[in-house]
Amino acid sequence: MSEKKGLPIHSMTGYASRRVDAEERASFTMSLKSVNHRFFDLQLRLPQGCDALEGQLRRMLKEQIHRGHVEFSLTLERQTRTGLYFNDEQIAAYVAAFRDCVARHGLESEPDLNEVLRVPGMMTSTQSNSRDEAVMLEAPVMAELAYLIASFNAVRAEEGSALVAELRASMQRLDAAAVEVAELRESVRTANYERLRARIAELTDGLGVSEDRLLSEAALMADRSDVEEELVRLRTHVASLLTMLDEGGPVGKRLDFLLQELNREANTLLSKTGGATAQNGLRITELGLEMKVEIERAREQIQNLE
Template identity: 45%
Template sequence: MPNPIRSMTGYARTRRVLNEGEIVVSLRAVNHRGLDLHFFLPVELTPYEPALRKTLSANVSRGHVEIRAHLTRNGGGSSLRINQPMLAGWIRAFREAAAAHGLSAEPDLNVALRIPGIMADPALEEIGEEVGEALSGAAQECLDLLNRSRAKEGQETAAAIRAHVARIREAADTMEAIRGGVQAALHERMQERLAELLRGASLDPARLSQEAALLADRSDVSEEITRLRIHTSQLSDLLAAGGEVGKRTEFLAQEMHREANTILSKSNAAGEPGRRIAELALSVKSEVEKIREQSLNLE
């Protein structure tokens, strides 16, 4: 069974109820060139960041991911207390600084209480084993939900890319069928142009055919069509294998875009067949651009 193709965007949220409260974990993922993890954890949960980072890195390979966790204890904020030694030290330092600079200002308790560490919850000073296990379980559950959502969107994106690939192949087949008429069109065009220039003078048919063949060779797009077909086959195989396909899909889209541009530049002098080939090359470029845009959201 092929590995799932995942998008880089998604959101998931889980909640675990504990004897002493509850933990809520949320994950939000958006596009990014590499893996970019950002943690938003309360102070009491920061010791678990390395373990969470390891879990996420093992399950997400690409994208900007925001990890948020919140721990709510039963009883709300009733256990909050002031860190008296820390507050006393701050007041003493404030007054010493005021005296040293000849200021008459007094400490502001509202300012002091906003200093990190002044207000403390004894219940949070020691996190029990239950909290750590609940956080780990909630994070893994949230990650599973996120990856299921990303896999669903990735599957839809892959289906859209396959449809674009099918239209590119169809255009390549049509260009190949038209290509056979290029030399005849160039021969006719050269004959008309030379007739104008020479005003009725006789033309050497062999020489004319030779020049038309040389011009047709310069306008030949068979190699580009072949490479275009190869790239579509490579992309189909890539999507069939699944897994991390985003960067490789983007690369193949760039290669197909290059072939389409070359076909366009070679078709200018090929008369009506060239015009039809150019129109098809433009349609290929449009399909390729859609593939490129969609690849930017794939892991």
Template identity: 30%
Template sequence: MIRSMTAFAGDEAVIENLTVLCELRSVNHRYCDITVKLPERLRFAEAPIRSAIAAKIKRGKVECALNYKKLPQNFNVDLQAVEALLNAARTIESLMSEHRTFSALDILAYPGIQQETGTDNAVLGQGIFDLVDRTLDQMLEVRTREGEQLASLIDERCLKMRELVIAARNRMPEVLSHLREKLKLRIHDLVIEPDFDRLEQELVFLTQKLDVEEELDRLETHVNEVLRSLKAQEPVGRRLDFLMQEMNREANTLGSKSADKEMTGIAIDLKVLIEQMREQIQNIE
């Protein structure tokens, strides 16, 4: 299964008295590089989050960002603290030369008067793990959809490469025949009594020098391996990248052995297709 390395997903969940938001982004990278951004309150969940991502992502730079908002809740007021605060206030006022008033809101704002409901870290941690896992599945769906499109583009170019390899095979006998005629004409122009035995030897030497059968065989083998890799279930991005290097080497050799414009054009077309595939493969996990 081909997957792209570029994707985004976001989700949120209510966990006890918090709304937790999760965003996942992934881009191209040679290896698996995970960055987790958490507020201090959620820092305890970093290790499980990293493990969850690493279990499903094998290649790419992944950034996971979590944040939270507190849900509106009923006020829990420590009435004993309020009474103690009022008694202290009355005592202070009795010592003051000038009377000053304060409101109920002033009292509520005083530290320790309002009591927030605590959050269990075990429950919060499990909720965060479930949220990250769900968001990760959403991101993988995006990576898979884009990967299918990339696989289709690569498959299309592989088929064009096969056509070019066939065209090169069919062209070679004609190339050698033209070369033979050209050499004969040139020797006739230069020599009154040409040595046709020597001519045949030179033709055999040139045929060996210009033989591209091995390069065409390897190109065909690499194309078949690319098509096979596109159907694999494990990540194959690095394998495909290596195959592109090998295919480019064979196309370069084919171009260097080219003996006419048509064979040169085939070699150039092959290199263009390989480069197009290489650019797409840079985005495959």
């Protein structure tokens, strides 16, 4: 069960942010946050006019993050300039509509500039164009996104490493319990055999059943309550799980499936040994319950892995 170095295993919980001071017009801040989710679920919070940038962000984030509810936000910090600025496009549209109305009704009139400038949005204290800003931001945002993802994954890898260490410890305890059960198994199997043989003999007393038949039936029933196959499969699953941890990468879903198989073997082991009354039989039941505890503890850790 030696630990090998493979790909990093990430937790699905992480956070990172990055602020960039731009030379032109606006600085910006990006942040990434993620929590547990069965699939990859991405939510973007972007300024107005970033439709083209949205597609690029989705592609890059999906390539680098495999699972979790992920929130990406981009916030602009516009530089404030002193003065008042006219919204030329909106003023021109107002004047054109005014003159069209005058012509339609045969009137003689010109728009009053004072009235025009009282309309909301005709003047502003900052000079900006959200669409132009969004276009200008595409290149710097995509360039900085790689650094943001690297920081984000570093946080997730650190937490993932701690979760993996706990998982390894759980698997070692689980395997040790399986080894102890294997050592006790034969004595319990023999005790079960003798108990069943005596019980069958008592029930068939006077019916003329041969000793060989009694021995055969008792052996068959004892085999049915034996847990050797469950132990072999359980230890095989533990070894497979540790191999997955060694290889690393986005293994959360596969580990979760393997935990279900481990739980199934532990349940079968308990069902087969539930009626054991010998001292070793009771100890096997205790160990089976300990296995269940370790499997549940491991399952809680795996729910946090990508």
